Amino acid sequence: MKQQTQDRMEKALVFVMAGLSLYSFIRHFIVIPVTTLGVDYKKHWMAADAILRGVTPYQGEELYLGFNYPLLTGFIFLYLRAFPYEVSELPWDIGNALFVMAGYLLLAFGLWPKNAKRSAETGLDGWVLNFLIRYWPLFTFVIISHFQPLHRVMIAANIDPFNFFLACGLAVCFVQRKEKLAGIFLIFLSLVKIAPVLLWVPVAGCRRWKVLVTMFSGLTLYLVFLLVSGFWRWEIFLYQETLPRIPFYWQDISLSIHKFAALHLLPHALEDEHLYRHLVLGINIAIALPYMALIAWWSLRKKAGNHALMLAFGMPMVLIFTPLLEINHFVWAAPAMFLQLREWIFGRLSMRLFAALGLAWGGVMAMETLAQLPLYFSLPFHNITFQVIWLVLLALISGVAAFRGDAPETSTPSADQAAVA
Numbered sequence: 110m111k112q113q114t115q116d117r118m119e120k121a122l123v124f125v126m127a128g129l130s131l132y133s134f135i136r137h138f139i140v141i142p143v144t145t146l147g148v149d150y151k152k153h154w155m156a157a158d159a160i161l162r163g164v165t166p167y168q169g170e171e172l173y174l175g176f177n178y179p180l181l182t183g184f185i186f187l188y189l190r191a192f193p194y195e196v197s198e199l200p201w202d203i204g205n206a207l208f209v210m211a212g213y214l215l216l217a218f219g220l221w222p223k224n225a226k227r228s229a230e231t232g233l234d235g236w237v238l239n240f241l242i243r244y245w246p247l248f249t250f251v252i253i254s255h256f257q258p259l260h261r262v263m264i265a266a267n268i269d270p271f272n273f274f275l276a277c278g279l280a281v282c283f284v285q286r287k288e289k290l291a292g293i294f295l296i297f298l299s300l301v302k303i304a305p306v307l308l309w310v311p312v313a314g315c316r317r318w319k320v321l322v323t324m325f326s327g328l329t330l331y332l333v334f335l336l337v338s339g340f341w342r343w344e345i346f347l348y349q350e351t352l353p354r355i356p357f358y359w360q361d362i363s364l365s366i367h368k369f370a371a372l373h374l375l376p377h378a379l380e381d382e383h384l385y386r387h388l389v390l391g392i393n394i395a396i397a398l399p400y401m402a403l404i405a406w407w408s409l410r411k412k413a414g415n416h417a418l419m420l421a422f423g424m425p426m427v428l429i430f431t432p433l434l435e436i437n438h439f440v441w442a443a444p445a446m447f448l449q450l451r452e453w454i455f456g457r458l459s460m461r462l463f464a465a466l467g468l469a470w471g472g473v474m475a476m477e478t479l480a481q482l483p484l485y486f487s488l489p490f491h492n493i494t495f496q497v498i499w500l501v502l503l504a505l506i507s508g509v510a511a512f513r514g515d516a517p518e519t520s521t522p523s524a525d526q527a528a529v530a
Contacts, residue, residue, distance in 0.1 A: 126251050134254040138209055138263055142202040147266020150201045152176045156183045157190040165343040174358050177351050180344050181300040205270035212277035213253045216447050217246035219281030222454045257477045258439035272302050273440040280444035284417050292323025304431050311423030314404035315416040356389050356432035357382040364496040365434035367392050389432045415514040417452055421445035422511035425504045439473055446470045457515040465506045472499040
């Protein structure tokens with residue numbers, strides 16, 4: 110009788126979770142984007158228009174310091190020019206919703222820990238573990254549909270749903286040890302948003318050389334294409350003129366640790382572009398050296414370390430190095446949450462670390478809501494919002510998890526692939 114009651118309660122919970130999440134998904138990923146004028150898609154339409162007219166997409170109205178992506182991004186979204194500007198946001202919004210759904214499907218079925226050992230305990234911990242294993246696709250849908258950074262990108266109609274999809278593909282292929290495919294996802298992730306190229310650091314720490322060879326081979330081929338086609342003249346402007354100016358030019362909307370440091374340590378840098386550039390560079394070097402040294406030490410010391418947790422550490426670290434940080438950029442790191450949860454289910458992550466990560470990810474999920482709390486406005490650093498707090502907290506705890514997490518039982522590709530089959 111007790112088991113029947115528990116089963117009914119579980120089914121009721123599943124029904125409620127599915128219903129609320131479906132409502133949230135339809136509202137935030139379909140209705141609101143379609144009925145709201147996005148501010149970011151316009152530059153992609155204009156970039157596509159410029160490329161097809163044989164004009165550089167890095168100069169001109171709303172493009173200079175606005176379109177700050179490699180040319181590959183412009184080529185991928187050339188289809189926008191097939192629609193008049195007045196109606197082109199609709200296919201763009203539909204495409205963004207499809208990218209989010211594709212990313213969800215990758216996480217839901219590519220990381221599903223079906224083969225994890227079920228708990229024999231009758232307590233809450235055992236029930237939670239068994240529930241997550243059984244209903245992983247549903248739980249994944251609950252998280253994705255309520256993830257506020259994804260809500261923001263859909264309202265703004267920017268490019269990050271595509272980056273979310275690419276990051277999910279990388280995470281799944283990395284865990285399944287599909288090395289070349291993981292490398293391909295990393296190529297596109299690096300050539301669409303640039304900053305994720307830094308993921309080569311944790312990948313190298315895991316000694317996944319085939320992923321890196323694929324990645325750098327793809328980047329080399331792209332460079333050859335630029336040189337042969339003559340498009341290098343356009344793209345070099347991006348690296349010489351656009352990217353160096355972006356952090357200072359858009360500092361008003363940036364909530365990065367670089368701006369935080371400038372506000373509290375060097376406020377006159379906010380008025381001096383040259384000084385601000387040097388501050389950004391100095392902070393990134395100061396972070397990069399110990400970051401790379403720690404991963405190198407981990408790689409030498411733990412040859413069979415937990416690769417999933419190391420990649421999950423590298424994803425939020427990309428945001429640490431990003432001098433122009435907005436809430437939507439957290440979607441790049443979203444797959445790390447599911448990697449860490451999966452490793453806890455397999456027993457490779459302690460309950461304490463899992464709980465700490467849950468707190469950090471909870472703050473990221475509800476970031477916009479937290480920023481509206483009265484407590485937030487009473488804090489002395491309210492001009493930076495909770496983004497910096499939660500990012501640093503998330504990166505630190507993810508780092509501890511990566512260095513403390515247990516290695517998988519085996520490092521053979523077949524076994525790792527079987528675990529997620």
